[in-house]
Amino acid sequence: MISIIGSGRVGSTLAMILVQRNIDDVTLVDIIPNLPEGEALDLSHMASELGVDARISGSNDYSALKGSDIVVVTAGLARKPGMTRMDLLTKNAGIIKSVSQEVARYAPNCKLIMVTNPLDAMTLVALKASGFPKNRVFGMSGMLDLSRFKQLLADYLHVSRSSIDALVIGEHGESMTPLPSYTSVSGIPLRKLLSEQQIDEAIEKTRKVAAEVIAKRVQPLMRQQTAWRGWSRPSTTTRKQCYLAPLTWKESSASVGSASESRSSWVQMELKRFSRLN
Ligand SMILES: NC(=O)c1ccc[n+]([C@@H]2O[C@H](COP(=O)([O-])OP(=O)(O)OC[C@H]3O[C@@H](n4cnc5c(N)ncnc54)[C@H](O)[C@@H]3O)[C@@H](O)[C@H]2O)c1
Numbered sequence: 001m002i003s004i005i006g007s008g009r010v011g012s013t014l015a016m017i018l019v020q021r022n023i024d025d026v027t028l029v030d031i032i033p034n035l036p037e038g039e040a041l042d043l044s045h046m047a048s049e050l051g052v053d054a055r056i057s058g059s060n061d062y063s064a065l066k067g068s069d070i071v072v073v074t075a076g077l078a079r080k081p082g083m084t085r086m087d088l089l090t091k092n093a094g095i096i097k098s099v100s101q102e103v104a105r106y107a108p109n110c111k112l113i114m115v116t117n118p119l120d121a122m123t124l125v126a127l128k129a130s131g132f133p134k135n136r137v138f139g140m141s142g143m144l145d146l147s148r149f150k151q152l153l154a155d156y157l158h159v160s161r162s163s164i165d166a167l168v169i170g171e172h173g174e175s176m177t178p179l180p181s182y183t184s185v186s187g188i189p190l191r192k193l194l195s196e197q198q199i200d201e202a203i204e205k206t207r208k209v210a211a212e213v214i215a216k217r218v219q220p221l222m223r224q225q226t227a228w229r230g231w232s233r234p235s236t237t238t239r240k241q242c243y244l245a246p247l248t249w250k251e252s253s254a255s256v257g258s259a260s261e262s263r264s265s266w267v268q269m270e271l272k273r274f275s276r277l278n
Pocket residue numbers: 005006007008009010011029030031032074075076077078079088092095099114115116117118119140141144172
């Protein structure tokens with residue numbers, strides 16, 4: 001079983017990929033009431049369409065981690081526009097410490113894969129708080145940095161992404177180190193295809209492109225969330241219609257979802273679903 005702690009953008013997307021590829025049973029855990037169950041339900045409907053028989057469940061209780069072979073931790077705060085990964089340090093360290101202790105309690109033999117930022121620091125916190133040996137605690141850093149470097153090179157050279165072999169080492173942060181000497185396109189060394197200036201430019205862009213992604217993807221969603229504050233979905237309106245004209249409704253007393261479902265968690269869930277639809 002693969003468990004994912006944090007059912008936000010990264011956690012729910014990972015769960016979707018695991019189900020689509022029929023890799024293993026999936027368990028989602030989050031602190032937001034109902035969110036992991038809702039995600040699991042949604043994914044199980046997709047699994048049904050795909051003919052995938054993996055067990056998919058969600059819970060607010062860490063005991064759901066029992067029996068996990070792998071636990072992926074995506075729980076914590078994500079960057080907002082203008083923030084660096086290090087700005088998340090103090091708050092996420094507290095979250096990761098308690099999450100890792102729960103992992104050690106309920107899944108003492110699992111392999112732990114950290115995703116939460118600042119990644120390198122959070123991996124160290126998880127290593128210490130879990131008490132796991134270091135060969136069972138991993139941090140997901142280089143893979144994403146590498147895929148960003150390859151994408152930029154593919155753009156420069158107009159070649160297939162799959163023809164590029166490259167290496168990015170170091171911190172998952174501003175000081176990551178793409179290695180042009182270990183980069184080739186269909187076996188041709190990068191330095192035979194691009195000038196030093198173009199390579200330096202690609203390296204600099206690789207370091208900074210995450211901030212661009214956040215500015216372009218997260219900011220509009222934040223604006224939309226702000227616009228939603230104080231608004232309720234009229235009972236006759238479908239959720240999809242809400243996205244089309246969220247600013248056209250007046251404040252309504254109509255309830256949104258079940259009585260116990262808070263508006264903010266509903267909006268969060270819908271924003272996640274919306275980003276997936278797009
Ligand atoms: N390493 C990487 O390559 C990489 C890539 C993308 C994002 N990230 C990082 O991953 C993290 C998650 O990003 P996201 O976009 O999914 O954020 P998100 O806000 O969409 O989701 C985070 C989820 O964590 C949950 N959470 C918070 N505290 C928790 C706790 N104690 N137990 C269980 N769940 C808890 C929240 O309720 C939320 O649902 C961020 O820190 C982000 O910077 C890392």
